[in-house]
Amino acid sequence: MTEIPLLKVNDLSKFYGSRIGCRNVSFELWPGEVLAIVGESGSGKTTLLNCISTRLMPTTGSVEYHMRDGTYRDLYHMNEAERRFLMRTDWGFVHQNPADGLRMTVSAGANVGERLMAIGDRHYGKIRSTAIDWLERVEIDADRIDDQPRAFSGGMRQRLQIARNLVTGPRLVFMDEPTGGLDVSVQARLLDLVRGLVNDLGLSAIIVTHDLAVARLLSHRMMVMKDGLVIEQGLTDRVLDDPREPYTQLLVSSILQV
Numbered sequence: 389m390t391e392i393p394l395l396k397v398n399d400l401s402k403f404y405g406s407r408i409g410c411r412n413v414s415f416e417l418w419p420g421e422v423l424a425i426v427g428e429s430g431s432g433k434t435t436l437l438n439c440i441s442t443r444l445m446p447t448t449g450s451v452e453y454h455m456r457d458g459t460y461r462d463l464y465h466m467n468e469a470e471r472r473f474l475m476r477t478d479w480g481f482v483h484q485n486p487a488d489g490l491r492m493t494v495s496a497g498a499n500v501g502e503r504l505m506a507i508g509d510r511h512y513g514k515i516r517s518t519a520i521d522w523l524e525r526v527e528i529d530a531d532r533i534d535d536q537p538r539a540f541s542g543g544m545r546q547r548l549q550i551a552r553n554l555v556t557g558p559r560l561v562f563m564d565e566p567t568g569g570l571d572v573s574v575q576a577r578l579l580d581l582v583r584g585l586v587n588d589l590g591l592s593a594i595i596v597t598h599d600l601a602v603a604r605l606l607s608h609r610m611m612v613m614k615d616g617l618v619i620e621q622g623l624t625d626r627v628l629d630d631p632r633e634p635y636t637q638l639l640v641s642s643i644l645q646v
């Protein structure tokens with residue numbers, strides 16, 4: 389890991405009227421680091437993820453991002469075009485529901501290929517061969533390239549969504565409950581795949597999950613949220629094996645085996 393954080397989140401808060409989404413969140417994310425945000429339903433995980441990924445504007449606070457040119461930019465001071473460019477070239481966003489991150493009525497190959505076209509690739513043969521390569525990396529047979537994702541199982545759709553996000557070589561990937569809604573055996577296979585890809589590509593990732601087993605398997609560090617606040621954070625193994633806050637102890641002990 390290099391010594392410069394990829395992301396610096398400073399005192400971020402989001403209120404929905406008088407309702408608290410998240411409050412006073414600060415942390416840094418380092419290159420190659422995977423951070424899990426855990427907590428029960430309504431604790432503010434998705435609000436925080438959406439603010440950091442600029443899908444939502446926070447009420448107060450800033451997020452500084454280390455650009456490829458070496459400068460830091462405050463994400464909320466970028467214009468819409470700059471933010472879109474960053475999302476297309478440097479970031480990925482994996483939704484819990486693959487239908488939110490895929491185009492269901494175009495082919496699997498086009499779902500992957502159009503991301504390459506969006507960053508300027510124009511050579512059809514090259515785009516198709518890269519798409520085939522990525523389908524194989526996510527364990528989808530190349531002969532399904534012309535099928536539409538609506539003909540795929542839930543697990544295949546999620547793997548396709550991951551290929552679509554990673555094909556452009558992002559530096560940072562946001563994932564919102566990436567294994568939610570899948571059968572347990574499908575989840576296990578997907579987690580293995582994500583772990584392998586994240587390691588191989590040296591990706592930084594922020595993963596929202598209510599599942600501590602997902603955090604254990606994928607993340608280096610984790611933050612525990614409750615009522616919009618980060619109440620505990622640290623290395624994943626430390627937090628899970630030796631939780632300091634009573635609330636985290638309760639969360640951990642409610643799971644038989646993590």
Ligand SMILES: Nc1ncnc2c1ncn2[C@@H]1O[C@H](COP(=O)(O)OP(=O)(O)OP(=O)(O)O)[C@@H](O)[C@H]1O
Pocket residue numbers: 404407408409410427428429430431432433434435436598
């Ligand atoms: N659009 C909105 N308008 C008003 N309140 C909202 C909105 N979105 C979220 N909230 C509130 O903000 C708080 C945090 O919600 P959030 O969805 O971020 O939690 P979460 O931990 O991601 O929950 P879940 O795991 O159920 O998705 C909750 O009290 C929620 O009711």
